[in-house]
Amino acid sequence: MARLRFLVALWAAKATRLGLRLLRRRGTQVPGRVALKLCPGFLAQVGRPDRVLAVTGTNGKTTVCNLIIDALQLDSRRVLANDYGSNTLVGLCACLAAGASWTGRSRHDIAVFEVDERSSRLIYPHLPPDLLVVTNLFRDTIMRNAHTEFMVDFLNSAIPAQTELILNADDLISSALAPANRRCHFALGRLDSDVTESENLIVDITCCPKCQTELVFDYRRYHHIGHAHCPACGFASPQAEYLGQPVDLTGRTMAVLEAGQSWPYRLVSDSLVNAYNQMAAIAALRRLGLTHDRIAQLLAQVSIVATRFGQVEAGGVTIMTQLMKDENALACSRVFDHVRRYPGRKVVVAATNYFAYSKDWSENTYWMWCADFEFLADPSISQLVLWSPRIEDVLLRLLWAGCDMSKVEVARTEAEAAELATLDPEQPLFILYSMDGLPFAERTRRRLVARAQAQAQAPVPAEALDRAEAATPAPVEAVRP
Amino acid sequence: MIVEALFPERCSLYADLVNAQYLVRSAPDLELRSTALGQTPLFATERPALISLGSMTESAQEQVAARLRPWRERLEELIEAGVCLLATGNALEVLGARIEREDGSGFDGVGLFPTVARRDLTHRHNSMFLGRFEDSREDTKIVGFKSQFSHSWALPGAAPSHLFEVTRGAGLQPGCPGEGWRRGNFMATYLLGPLVVMNPGFGRRLLALMGVEDPHLVFEDQIEAAYRVRLAEFEQPGRSFDY
Structure with a gap:
């Protein structure tokens, strides 16, 4: 009976999507709403690709997702991805319904999902990602996300134990997420523009999360992004397995260091923020088994989405x-x-x-x-x-x-x-x-x-x-x- | 005259520190001094013209309450002496008697106000506020915003002593006719962030209470222009106040 209910929901979602397309309506969420209405457990029952990679964080998740998706598609992988904006439960259900066969089986090698942080609790328990990229955690909109401590607690309660995390070592907040989970870190090495004193009004972490002593920033890039240590207890920013160094934003080049070896990359944009986004994408693609040479070749062909x-x-x-x-x-x-x-x-x-x-x-x-x-x-x-x-x-x-x-x-x-x-x-x-x-x-x-x-x-x-x-x-x- | 910003590294989540900064920039006699959480408050030995405390995280509330509780007697003295304090956002709760979590556990506040806060991290309250600030010299319309996980209630038997009268929006808790709490010149409100910047009349009155003669705000024409636009919006009957 449960199987029949799921299939009816799947077919209804597919029919809704088809109808919307015939009407030339976008409606990225509507098929997902239909599926969940008919089968609340839809997400747990629909077929998932062999590997699921999720990208979350305050800023950059759309860009990181797009870089990963574009690279994988250029690599001839069958990628299932949620469309721009549909990063909530209903959006993912709509995407999975569209990507599934009429019997509910997945037709893709890999799923790359952008996930809204506040939707984590609704999604991850039913669709635990193999890999989760967290771009960063900053103070976001007050109405939903309150503040970073709230978001850390929220994400920690949602991240499945088996999920491997890909974290930003230069972000002391997100790099400490789900400490028991397997993880790797990416970072950017020292830049000429680095400072030690903050130029920004927002600094979301100033004290050691372990002993509350004021942190010392060895260098700071913007806000709390940089490298810091606690003079009292030794707490410090983690070491990065994937390090962008040197980074030439003007010349749009970067070398990525991993295990003592270096590979040249072209930067997709001249902004520091996008250099971080690119590092997150490179780390994710490495964890998916691509070589640096291949990743560099693929990313040289992609660009940042024009709407942003x-x-x-x-x-x-x-x-x-x-x-x-x-x-x-x-x-x-x-x-x-x-x-x-x-x-x-x-x-x-x-x-x-x-x-x-x-x-x-x-x-x-x-x-x-x-x-x-x-x-x-x-x-x-x-x-x-x-x-x-x-x-x-x-x-x-x-x-x-x-x-x-x-x-x-x-x-x-x-x-x-x-x-x-x-x-x-x-x-x-x-x-x-x-x-x-x-x-x-x-x-x-x-x-x-x-x-x-x-x-x-x-x-x-x-x-x-x-x-x-x-x-x-x-x-x-x-x-x- | 000194304006003491308490724990700005932890207690200015929503630009609450701008209130103190704006007042200081408006009056040349004022000087802003910040006290970090690990330092002894300036008010322990001096008499500031204003003490400011802004929005903070829930864990910071516990730390700030623990830090300020030993100074309750001194703070009572300062209330009697007419010293001003402005607490915005959930800083109000820290000055109250107790903060309770969803599971019934909780911790004591500083105990200056007879209020208890009840927290619900699963429901964030977001709303606009329109009200009035009345004291002996001023009747000012107040506009502001709330974004919070908790509301407060007066303890049984406590006489209401609200800071603002509610015209539209939520008071100390939804349905309450008064917003915030006031004891002497110690003023606390759930309205968060740059309250003074949004309410120039309130800002000028605060300066006067602090002892500033002929108080004026910096960029007065512009701050008034922004206030007039916002007030007109808030007074439109069709505006939705909850979101």
Whole structure:
């Protein structure tokens, strides 16, 4: 009877998926909901591939998943993967239903699942992963994840004893997860940009988790990411089996050390965060049995998913779009830091805050006071164009950050944001967008591309030539709505 | 005049420290000093204009309560002397009589307020808050946010002494007409994070209570503009307060 119930649920899920596709609807969760409604134990009964790899963590899990999936598919493996966004129980059920045969057997060699941290307890007991990559654990959205101690306790209660962990040795919080489990660590070696004092507002671990003595950071990369030790009890960051060293972000190269040997890699992006993501993917692929030479060859063919990081050239202007995941103050800080460190002067068009929230309730803006808006005050950012439903809060935060407000322009409409931005081939332009700001980013990029192309074809105005000759561009008047 | 930030390395989970920082930057006579968890509090020997304590993890609550309990008598003296204290988020609970876990176990708070907190880590309460802050000189509308695993109740027989009057949203516990607790100038609220930044009128009143003459807040025009927008949103009848 239980078997029949499962099969009915499976077929219903498959039929729902087919129906949605015929209607050209995405609906990644709906078939999973149908399956669970008809058979609550669906996840435990549906066929699983030979190996299951899960990726979780506060930041980077989508990128790490995509790198692993792309590499494995290029390696001709049959990979089952949950689509972008469907990293909860219903999403995984939908994915497994789609990937199973009509009798419920798996048709794939391996499953690579992105798993939302808060969904761990619902998923892992029924689908224990063979390998679990934890990218990092940081303070995340206040409403669901509260704080890192809560998330550590939550994950520790969910991770099955048989699961092997792939952990970030440079993250003192996630590297200590499920201490009884088999594990390996990845890390990045010393960088020229390392510091010892924190530049960030958020530091989620400052005291030794064993004896509460203040930790000493031998070097710090950002927030609590780095290498630390306790001067009292000897607690220290773990040693990494997979170490990226040296790392050349500008030249986009990295060597990976393992057991005393070194292999060259091309970095998939020039950001430090993505270097960590790539190291996590390399460690996972190594645990799946691929050689370094093969992994390097495969990763040289993949790129970061364009919805989160994209770059186009138009009329000589480099235009980059980047998701900043507002409400997740740390993710915003990482993006602001990346923009700040990007070589040369640059222009930023930022759509901050959730647009959907402004209709029905009010966004809790505490995160803006945790995020390092100070990085946007960096003099290398010559113009900051803002489009936000919480513009007054953003302006206050920038004032507090010591930002030169003469470089700030406030767009009264979405279209105006693209009009106000300075297009200068000497200055790359960043479009930063919030979690529901992707449509804005895409439309703004199209407008800017059109403007840049038109500008490149038009004769160069005299004032633009004057500006190009000046040591610093003229300050831009702030415009208030 | 000194503003003492207690244990900022553990007690500023949601930017709560910005309250003290904003007040200090608004008044040149104020100086911010931080006390780490392992240090003797400054208030033990001095009389700060303000003591601030912000949101913390559940394990930190236990450590902070243990750290402050020996200073209860001194804190009582400071209340009598009119010293200001601002506790935000679950720091409120630490100043109360007791914090109880789901299984009935718990630990004592500092005991300054006759309140008991009950924790439920399986249910996080998230909501908006609209209320009023009334004292002898001020009647200010308060806006803020809550995100917490616990609520508090007054101990049986304790006379209510809430910090804010509830207009919309949850009080000390859902349904309670008052939010937070106040004893003298010791003020505690579940509203977390940068409360002063969201409520310039409350911030100015706090400065006045701290002894700052002609109190003004830094970036006053902008902080007022942000407050007006938020208050207008919170006062719209159709706004959902729970999420």
